[in-house]
Amino acid sequence: MPEYSFETIKVTFPSPFVAHVELNRPKKLNAINGAMWADIRSVFDTLRDDPDVRAIVLSGSGRGFTSGLDLFSLELPTVEGDPSRTAFKIRPYVKSLQDSLSAIERCDKAVVAAIHGPCIGGGIDITTACDIRYASKDAFFSVKEVDIGLAADVGTLQRLPKVVGNNSWVRELCLTGRNFDAKEALEYGFISKLFPEPANVLEEALATAKFIAEKSPVAAIGTKHLLNYSRDHTVQEGLDYTAAWNMVMLTTPDLPEAAAANMQKKKATFAKL
Template identity: 50%
Template sequence: MTNKYQYECLIVSISSEGVAHVEINRPKALNAVNTQTWTEIGHCFTRFQSDGDVRCVVLSAAGRMFTAGLDLKEAATGPLAQSNTGDTDRARSGYYHRLYIMKIQDAISAIEACDKPVIVAIHGGCLGIGIDVISACDMRVATEDAYFVIKEVDIGMAADVGTLQRLPKIVGNDSWVREACYTARTVSSKEALAVGLVGSLYASKEGMVAAALETASLIASKSPVAVVSTKHLLNYSRDHTVREGLEYTAIWNALAHNSRDMPVAIMASLQKTKPLFPKL
């Protein structure tokens, strides 16, 4: 294990197999996301992008729940509140408030932009900005007692850090997404599984995290060039037409096919041995 990632609100460990385990660690605050938390998330996942020791990531949280959402105590006195007060005219205050929102967006989007696959393991409540976070991940698993709330309308705003953009593409049921967003009702783990928000459910947090780490280890055993290429191309193709995705893939693989991983993988398959791939 290595401890080269040191944060105040996150605990990060990296196994010898290349699996990074990131744990949101504000249990006394129910893992409410404050400025320090989202800043560290953005920094951490941006670093993962170019860290050859990391091949796959598991994201979980300490304590009773995944997250209670935005830290409202901080929000009450921070930039969110200040945008509606003071002597600055609306155009100027709005300009800087937009930049503040975009900083949070970029921090959460760093999860998606990181080409290393991210499995998020959700237990207990996942509220508000928590939905933004899990929507930016590749795979979502949850405990049977997990529940989800797109909470923003209950604090007088629209979700603005990724939920409204990513969730419709994850679930594929526009009517359900709109109903969940407009009502801010509680969505059970069983319903989340039924609509495709999560991929599987587990009886306990321990069993869920263990399963997520096992899946991450399997992914980490594959060619790192192949894995990061696959995530990159899936994300690109999601946001473009089929033709655009195919053309971009041809350009991408014109470079990626020069990897030494391909002959290693092919030879291992023929010889029925386990391939060993160098770091990215």
């Protein structure tokens, strides 16, 4: 198994084939600093290639999911007296931050976000890159970037409209920066389940991850990949791509293994990838 040792992230393995990833700067409300940007990319790239992991839960340690960007750690690259060359340095810097959070979406394994307390700014960027979102009643959210003088630039403006499908609500949140609570998040489809306490949301997220991890990894990874592809393409393009994908994947031994297990009413056992 790869080494999972990170400065700002804790990784545990609570059940077979399930990883629990925790944002781990509790004294700073898991504010996202330079080290955390790098750790998020590293941990999800590593989990993507780990054959002992089939599903992931992502949560925050301490009092909340994350308070968003750690403004005290923000160090924009500059070239004194030269705005154009400064811009050419800022662009790859922003692209690097975007890539850190896109690592969650790129990860082949399903990612379940377990959200409690504040989920602010970068927390929306992170959770919109996840596959499934649960929250506890104490959770609250904000697309906060407009209040600190910038347009959100690492995923929220691109992913949130596709997650919830209500453009008016998305624009209201992004243009006002107002808070919205877990009940409103459920109403508009940002989260799919709401729980009374943080412990409940984590327990349910781990149970969902365990359930997914019991499926064929060929089927589960293919399902996530095809959902992501189809989201960004036309229906016909998605169908054509799926036909090409399944030309190979339908030959997997996982298919007869799953069919036999269903007929015999027992759990199937699938080989690691």
